[in-house]
Amino acid sequence: MRLFLGRSKGISISNTRTIKLQLLLKQPWRNPKGLDLLRKHAHALGITPTAEGLTTMSGEITKDAFETLFKTPVHEVDAQPPGDKDFGRSGGAVSGDLPVPEALAEYVESIAVASPYLRL
């Protein structure tokens, strides 16, 4: 998957830097009650909710907490300036597929790092 125009290698992230996460609710919990419960359980795991929609919640977690929770590395990618095919890429982080933590398994269908995107 090409989530961005890569002109830089991934670099490690300082332990206090936050990683943006995207959580998709399971079907029965796509409602205000589900979001309330998810917010509470996510917070207990070190995920700070930042925004929520109709079926999803966004959140942030420090790199330390991320690696403790998911036991997988995460790489920072730099923002990129405009190129021939696009008007630049946002900065952020990438990682492989993440397991849904047990404490969230009842409510969450999938969880992922929010990847950098292109300006088209």
Add this chain to the structure above:
Amino acid sequence: MKLVQAVHKTERAKRTVKPSEELTVAITFRRPQDGVGPTKLAARMSSASVSAMRPDPLDMDKALYELHRRGFEVSERGKLTASVRCSRQLYEKVFGTKLKVFRIDQTQQMSSQAFYYPPAEAAWKPDESLMSLIDDAYIQWPHIFMATAKKPKTKAAQPSAIPPEVSYFHLQVPNDVPRLLNATQVHAAGITGKGVRVAMIDSGFGHSHPYFKAHNYNSTVVLASGASNNKTDANGHGTGESANVFALAPGATFIGIKLDNDTNPQGSASILEGLQEALKHKPQVISVSLGYDLCEADPVTGQRTSNKHLTALPNGLKALEAELQAAVASGIVIVFSAGNGHVSFPGMMPEVISAGGAFIDSKGNMRASDYASAFASQIYSGRKVPDFCGLVGLQPHADYIMLPIPIGCEIDGDNSTHDETTPTDGWGVFSGTSAAAPQLAGVCALLLEKNPGLTPSDVKAVLKRTSKDVVKGAANSASNGGAAGLKAGPGEDGATGAGLVDAFAAFQQV
């Protein structure tokens, strides 16, 4: 009364005994109802009556463009007047007069001690076509300093509301884009998207640019989680592309959702966070000129390792997919760019309007843009991208639409290497399917003003059946798995979908 006590010749006076060859000229304009301007009005104006003298902003545009074309530099623009600069020779030529040097009492603390001005007996034979657009053009006298300045204050550089000239064919906002998408007739019918809430998710929105102010566009900018400063746009993408929304739907209620963090790019909001923020504002239309390129690639660097399309949506994008599906199901029309050679997601989702590109040249010939993506999705069976098109330029850079951007932003600098603008003029000539999405979003707003009951599928269906067929050209090969770009042809085709959107034809059917 002497405003400043100065008994000797001031230092400034010593420096300004020669008049400046550059003149500052105040331009006044005619009001639309009867063509009378403030200098020709018999009655004295008051704060209560001055609003009746306000010219049509589009007429001001036209006049300033004509002045600019003749060599005048527009330095400032207000609601009733504009300031322009020019050489003495140019003023004499355009207004058919001969200027004379006037000198001022040198004991006064004036901005200049001598200046050019037409004497009472001077001829006055102005360029008639210009005078039909303006009320008058007065050379500004030097002003008196009310106090000695301790330190000159520097004003942040402001771009001009009038775009620079470039030597090649391109489109201008706000007029060319709606004209070619056949929206001018819709505007003439009084439909401008008024009251329709259009959210645009992008880098940022520098709407303090004089272009946006000059057109009195209605805009609110809010920050998605992690974004900073709702007044700035360090990249310029959102600012420039948003001019496409306003060109099509000047009356819409525009809600800009800024994603970028100017000082910490890693902390910028995700597209999902932008969407979640947008949903809070109850939009009827959402325009997004951002996306992901779903080809096989290095997982860390993001470099394409082949042109092979992914056949399943990566888990990391499933939350965004679900949120978009739910948003469309709730009745919001969502428009995404199809990509510029990218295998673009979410532009390939069946629920959204996928905005592709068609190019119209200086003679009105139309063809598929070879810059815009067109492909069959390997993830959503049967889904072909795009649905239909907006106006997009050609390779190599798609330099096609002159758009306002913050001075010195990334695009201002980067584009100046190929679009003939300068790195700090606050204008750029660009497009991409990033331009097509907000154009189509603007057209959607027009349809929703006329018929607020339209569902997202109604809107997509009517635009599809009324689009103008594009029969020539081919789309960007980079989006087609390494094969040649999909070709346009009679009827619906791979390159442009149903063709170029026809706002008036769609308007007549809703």
